[in-house]
Amino acid sequence: MTITIKDVAQKANVSIATVSLALHDNVRISPGTKKKVMKVVDELNYRPSRIARGLVLQQTQNIGFLLTNDHFLHTEPFYTHIFLGSEFEARDHNFYVLLNTIPNKFNECDHLPRFVLEKNVDGVIIAGKVPLEIVTCLEADKIPVVFVDFYPPSGEYSAVLIDNVQGGEKATEHLIAYGHRNIGFIGGDMVHPSIRDRFQGYQIALEKFKIPFNMKQVVTRESTTNRKSGYHAAEILLKKNKDLTALFACNDAMALGAMQYIKETGKKIPEDISVIGFDDVVEDLSSDPPLSSIRVPKVEMGIESVRLLMDYLSSKRPKKVLIPVELISRNSVLNINGKY
Amino acid sequence: MTITIKDVAQKANVSIATVSLALHDNVRISPGTKKKVMKVVDELNYRPSRIARGLVLQQTQNIGFLLTNDHFLHTEPFYTHIFLGSEFEARDHNFYVLLNTIPNKFNECDHLPRFVLEKNVDGVIIAGKVPLEIVTCLEADKIPVVFVDFYPPSGEYSAVLIDNVQGGEKATEHLIAYGHRNIGFIGGDMVHPSIRDRFQGYQIALEKFKIPFNMKQVVTRESTTNRKSGYHAAEILLKKNKDLTALFACNDAMALGAMQYIKETGKKIPEDISVIGFDDVVEDLSSDPPLSSIRVPKVEMGIESVRLLMDYLSSKRPKKVLIPVELISRNSVLNINGKY
DNA sequence: AAAATTTAGTTAAACGTTTAACCTATAAAG
DNA sequence: CTTTATAGGTTAAACGTTTAACTAAATTTT
Incomplete structure (x- = not known):
């Protein structure tokens, strides 16, 4: 039923080899024949079967x-x-x-x-x-x-x-540029290299601006990296450090969790605490306030x-x-x- | 390089047809040969090429x-x-x-x-x-x-x-069961049949419980069905109807938009206004309060x-x-x- | 015991391509 | 004018399966 190279060859009065070669722009085929073949190809709306092609070419595409x-x-x-x-x-x-x-x-x-x-x-x-x-x-x-x-x-x-290191740097530098000096880091499962790299970016940025790194301002013991652990990490961090003005969460889910905790304690974002996330998966309007983040071009x-x-x-x-x-x-x- | 039916046939000392038939459990092949073939198949870890198969069977799978x-x-x-x-x-x-x-x-x-x-x-x-x-x-x-x-x-x-009609009914009936009598409906582009059906479900539920349907409590003129139009629809609805105690939004995005508007006017959810959505795409913890919705088994x-x-x-x-x-x-x- | 049937396999064609090897006519070279 | 090269094709094999048609041996039927 479906038209094959044979149908084209027959209608164009050439061999199937000629059709194939014409379709591949082979030099052996004269411009005239090429045109003739192409016309029939168009008329019949022929497309080579990818399966047959795959078989002979030994590749699947x-x-x-x-x-x-x-x-x-x-x-x-x-x-x-x-x-x-x-x-x-x-x-x-x-x-x-x-x-x-x-x-x-x-x-x-x-x-x-x-x-x-x-x-x-x-x-x-x-x-x-x-x-x-x-x-x-x-x-x-x-x-x-x-x-x-x-x-x-x-x-x-x-x-x-x-480039997670660069991302960690950019996020942290953004906070620094906006005047923040006491910046908490919310990390998750540090076994994951991305998280480690983002943490490293955080440290590099601090160092660059001569801001002392303080292990107290860091949570890296959460076993997961979801909303819940973000909530939990924010709780730990903010109870321990009354002077924090900003949090850098190593992904958006954790950032949302942190935001939720902050709001529940009656504080305002960003007036009391600034928050920045990572990944930029939270849609523009679906957090309140809209979450600043590091966009990854997926x-x-x-x-x-x-x-x-x-x-x-x-x-x-x-x-x-x-x-x-x-x-x-x-x-x-x-x-x-x-x-x- | 990759092993084919030929390799199996050779090693098992049968024809390739026998291998193929054995693999398809054909009655023509005796249990003994079948076993013999299968053993070789296992040994060589043979798998029929889906491409060759597709070609002869004229189907792509x-x-x-x-x-x-x-x-x-x-x-x-x-x-x-x-x-x-x-x-x-x-x-x-x-x-x-x-x-x-x-x-x-x-x-x-x-x-x-x-x-x-x-x-x-x-x-x-x-x-x-x-x-x-x-x-x-x-x-x-x-x-x-x-x-x-x-x-x-x-x-x-x-x-x-x-079953959008059923869904509209279930959402509305839930609100009714919880004592709500003044229920707003937030619809979007009514050209889309799903939305129409959900609206129909809403109407059926009202009728079932002898609650008068009021066109004032309905917004069906939004051209899109996103967060923004939910926000806008809620604004229209709540300004016009001071007695509404609940909103049924015909999808979660609009429900979130409506929630945002409600919160911005200083009202509490669900204490002042109850909200229910549709689709259940908002993850469990990512709205505040967690949004009741109609789950669609995707x-x-x-x-x-x-x-x-x-x-x-x-x-x-x-x-x-x-x-x-x-x-x-x-x-x-x-x-x-x-x-x- | 011959004929017919059943069992258990094999042979070969087919699926729709690609392409190396081959062919034939024409042009160029000697 | 013969030989050689070139242009422009065609033939046929190959890719890895499936399966209809065939075959040979064994078994059953008459």
């Missing part, structure tokens, strides 16, 4: 996109935006992106995503932290891999990483990850890209210069 | 998932959860889901998603409202289609739809949409499914029975 279930469901819209970015860029390279979430725990290579088992992808993008076993399994199968927002502790891979990260994969596919050389971040100034930070 | 750019980027996490549900179910049927966002405006069939042009899907799931032109184009290509959370004005299709909708597509693929008969919704009672609605 598919990219696997891997993240854990939790990351897909609960860290909206962070990873979904990265995914979408990868879709955009993949389209330009005529690739499809096959999403596959994996369980948070991973035991055996048997449970690798289908597209890996069935050799249905030319490469895989891994977004966020995943069980290391899966990396080992992919390694064994020699599947090209690009990591996004995560880098395994050992090995040499292509990766798209957020779609761009997805785009970049596909580029790195394409690059690796041809060069076989891993490459790392650091994605710069941007300060988004809204109304949760008060300029207190000259006030105290 | 792919499902296209279509939504507009806007829906993917701005209506988080609604459609992404539906998408994930479809991925789950597709996996069980050994299908892949190819996501493709389309621009909000659509001109010509040339710009159909690649997977349609290249005949790379056996069917398409369309989530949310899309330009009607695209439906026409798909119709012309005779591609099986399942709609989710949208139904085109004409034609007979498989569809997974939210993942289940995705699952159901794949089931309908599978069903259609074998039966060629369109089928519609109404998805029931659930009241999620949190703290934005006050029980005022006996208070007035």
Whole structure:
């Protein structure tokens, strides 16, 4: 029913080889025949079957996109935006992106995503932290891999990483520029490298402006990085440090939790305490006041990850890209210069 | 390099046909040979190539998932959860889901998603409202289609739809059960059938409890359904109706906007005004107070949409499914029975 | 015991491409 | 005028499956 290269060949009165070569702009085909073929292609609205193509070319033109279930469901819209970015860029390279979430725990290579088992992808993008076993399994199968927002502790891979240190600096420097000198840091699970890097950025910024670093102004013992732990951390911090004028939370969820605690104690944001977050996932109008944050260009990260994969596919050389971040100034930070 | 059916056949000392038949549990193959083949399959870790399979079977085992750019980027996490549900179910049927966002405006069939042009899907799931032109184009290509959370004005299709009328009823009845008699309705773009249905549910509930319907307590003229229009609608409603004790917003975004307006006028939620939303996309802790809402089982909708597509693929008969919704009672609605 | 049926496999065609190897006519070189 | 090169195609094999049609041996039926 669906029209194939045969139909085109027949109607154009040439062999199917000629059609194929014409479509690939081969020099062997004269301009005249090329035009003739193209006309028929247009008339019949012919498109090569990607499946047949894939079979003979031994390539799938598919990219696997891997993240854990939790990351897909609960860290909206962070990873979904990265995914979408990868879709955009993949389209330009005529690739499809096959999403596959994996369980948070991973035991055996048997449970690798289908597209890996069935050799249905030319490469895989891994977004966020995943069980290391899966990396080992992919390694064994020699599947090209690009990591996004995560880098395994050992090995040499292509990766798209957020410049978290720079982000931590920018956030802290923004507070400093607005006159703040007693700045609390709300960190979560310090095992996660992003959090560590943001913390490092915080320290670098303090040092740069000769502000003494005080371990009392830092909470790094929360085991999670959600709203609840932000609330809890703010409580600890503000009870212990009466002189804090600003808080830097290492993600927006924690910042929201901190804001909630601050409000519940009857204090005003930003008049009494300024708050800045990280990730910029809180939509513009959905916190009160709108939360200043560090924007991470998620779609761009997805785009970049596909580029790195394409690059690796041809060069076989891993490459790392650091994605710069941007300060988004809204109304949760008060300029207190000259006030105290 | 990658092992094929030939390798298995060779090592098991049978023909490739035998391997294939054994893998499909064909009766022609004796249990002994079957076992022998399976052993080799296991040893070599063989998996049939889905591409070769697709070519001979003339089926892709792919499902296209279509939504507009806007829906993917701005209506988080609604459609992404539906998408994930479809991925789950597709996996069980050994299908892949190819996501493709389309621009909000659509001109010509040339710009159909690649997977349609290249005949790379056996069917398409369309989530949310899309330009009607695209439906026409798909119709012309005779591609099986399942709609989710949208139904085109004409034609007979498989569809997974939210029981919005029921939802409107449940929300309104909840308010009524809690003693509210003056209930405002915040609707958005009434062109969208979901909104109309939710409004209808509101009316049905009022009627059921013999509460007079008052057009003054209703805003249906907002052109969008976001936070901002919720804010605006609440303003109109509360200025006009001093006796309102509760608001039913036809989605959570508008509910949040309404809450913001209420708070800004110095009133308390739920003490002064109760608010209930719809969709339950606001995460448990991220509004203050936590917003009561009507939960829509998004993942289940995705699952159901794949089931309908599978069903259609074998039966060629369109089928519609109404998805029931659930009241999620949190703290934005006050029980005022006996208070007035 | 011959014929018919059943069992358990094999052979080969088909799916729709790509492309190396081959062919034929024409142009250029010797 | 013969040989060689070039231009512009065509033929056929290959990719990895599935499956209809075939076959040979074993078993059952007559």
